[in-house]
Amino acid sequence: MHGVPAGTKVYVGVLGATGTVGQRFIALLAGHPYFVVHALGASTRSTGKPYFQAVHWKQTDPIPNAVRELVVQPCSPEHFLECTVIFSGLDADAAGDIEGAFRAADLAVFSNAKSYRRDPHVPLVVPLVNTHHFSIIHQQRSLHSPPLKKGFIVTNANCSTTGAVIPMAALERAFGPIESAMITTMQAISGAGYPGVPSLDIFDNVVPYISGEEEKMEWETLKILGGVAERDDGAKHFDMHSRTPLRISASCTRVPVLEGHTETISLRFAHRPPPSPQQVRDALSAFTPAVQALGCPSAPRHAIHVHEEPDRPQPRLDRNYLAGAGVSVGRVRQCPVLDIKFVVLVNNVNIGAATSSIINAEMAILKGIVEL
Numbered sequence: 001m002h003g004v005p006a007g008t009k010v011y012v013g014v015l016g017a018t019g020t021v022g023q024r025f026i027a028l029l030a031g032h033p034y035f036v037v038h039a040l041g042a043s044t045r046s047t048g049k050p051y052f053q054a055v056h057w058k059q060t061d062p063i064p065n066a067v068r069e070l071v072v073q074p075c076s077p078e079h080f081l082e083c084t085v086i087f088s089g090l091d092a093d094a095a096g097d098i099e100g101a102f103r104a105a106d107l108a109v110f111s112n113a114k115s116y117r118r119d120p121h122v123p124l125v126v127p128l129v130n131t132h133h134f135s136i137i138h139q140q141r142s143l144h145s146p147p148l149k150k151g152f153i154v155t156n157a158n159c160s161t162t163g164a165v166i167p168m169a170a171l172e173r174a175f176g177p178i179e180s181a182m183i184t185t186m187q188a189i190s191g192a193g194y195p196g197v198p199s200l201d202i203f204d205n206v207v208p209y210i211s212g213e214e215e216k217m218e219w220e221t222l223k224i225l226g227g228v229a230e231r232d233d234g235a236k237h238f239d240m241h242s243r244t245p246l247r248i249s250a251s252c253t254r255v256p257v258l259e260g261h262t263e264t265i266s267l268r269f270a271h272r273p274p275p276s277p278q279q280v281r282d283a284l285s286a287f288t289p290a291v292q293a294l295g296c297p298s299a300p301r302h303a304i305h306v307h308e309e310p311d312r313p314q315p316r317l318d319r320n321y322l323a324g325a326g327v328s329v330g331r332v333r334q335c336p337v338l339d340i341k342f343v344v345l346v347n348n349v350n351i352g353a354a355t356s357s358i359i360n361a362e363m364a365i366l367k368g369i370v371e372l
């Protein structure tokens with residue numbers, strides 16, 4: 001493992017710096033022990049302006065002084081060559097080409113966009129679950145033409161996928177494979193970026209459709225909970241099929257909440273008899289991800305908080321649990337159709353987006369994949 005010596009400063013760039021996720025990167029990085037925001041990128045609507053003029057700042061703390069006056073750059077690699085790490089909160093329409101160009105310029109990109117999540121050589125990493133998928137990065141670099149020394153892309157998952165997969169991974173670790181999952185989400189409006197859903201559509205309302213969301217949850221979960229396998233010739237691939245088959249049905253809705261996605265999850269385990277609700281509570285509470293055990297500075301000190309109160313978790317009360325880096329679970333009980341059901345609350349902008357990228361980058365440094 002490669003620690004970060006005290007006093008080291010690691011320059012980072014933020015793409016999509018003016019957006020919902022980009023702003024959260026800047027807010028979170030202000031207190032980081034070694035990452036220092038060095039360059040910002042956004043669209044032509046913002047470039048050439050000092051950050052404070054380009055952004056509609058919607059965070060509770062003021063814009064950090066060190067970032068306020070930085071001039072927003074076009075999202076092209078030549079403006080970011082001094083950065084060791086690139087965090088991307090780019091709109092998915094722009095992310096594919098831009099992130100690809102940054103990788104080709106041998107830069108390490110940690111993305112929130114969906115563009116590369118299905119790429120067979122790009123790890124889709126929820127840092128509390130599957131940082132072992134970083135093992136494919138060497139191959140991603142070697143298959144690039146010309147082969148890369150430092151560049152790669154790692155993506156986060158969809159924010160609702162992240163909320164579901166953390167307790168699911170904890171339960172698979174304790175009780176073996178999950179066979180089926182029924183998930184219903186109640187997603188905050190910040191998930192749709194800024195300015196997002198029109199107030200006349202969401203106020204006093206629930207919208208029972210978020211384009212592409214259910215398919216992403218159903219597919220991404222399989223990649224994240226699958227392994228990385230090696231063929232006879234040494235080539236690695238994500239293995240979504242040799243595990244016990246996992247069937248997932250997701251129903252996604254948008255609700256008038258600002259931040260924090262709530263999800264109800266019902267599960268059936270492959271092994272019989274299934275665990276009791278108390279065994280499930282204990283396993284969730286005891287879950288210790290590698291990023292926590294290895295001391296990544298942004299990892300939550302306790303990944304899953306299990307509520308005993310019957311009316312928790314709630315977005316307004318629980319979205320800032322451990323600075324939004326952990327998830328909250330409650331109402332763990334028997335399911336009369338499957339085995340177990342519970343409610344999870346995930347901060348969609350923190351562990352559902354910016355915090356995940358930051359922990360991923362911390363872990364990539366610890367593993368020596370990003371060299372300082």
Ligand SMILES: NC(=O)C1=CN([C@@H]2O[C@H](COP(=O)(O)OP(=O)(O)OC[C@H]3O[C@@H](n4cnc5c(N)ncnc54)[C@H](OP(=O)(O)O)[C@@H]3O)[C@@H](O)[C@H]2O)C=CC1
Nearest residue numbers: 016018019020021042043046091092094112113191193194
């Ligand atoms: N919000 C959330 O909870 C989550 C979001 N994500 C994903 O993260 C990404 C960012 O989401 P979010 O912050 O909500 O989106 P926003 O719409 O709030 O922000 C988008 C950002 O992308 C920039 N941008 C747009 N088009 C271009 C372009 N052509 N070239 C360069 N920059 C461009 C915008 O710059 P400008 O201001 O100059 O237009 C802005 O900085 C998306 O891919 C989203 O799917 C993932 C998980 C959760």
Ligand SMILES: N[C@@H](CC(=O)OP(=O)(O)O)C(=O)O
Nearest residue numbers: 112113114158159187191192
């Ligand atoms: N679609 C999510 C946020 C998001 O942007 O997801 P993705 O990165 O998978 O497109 C939401 O609306 O809450």
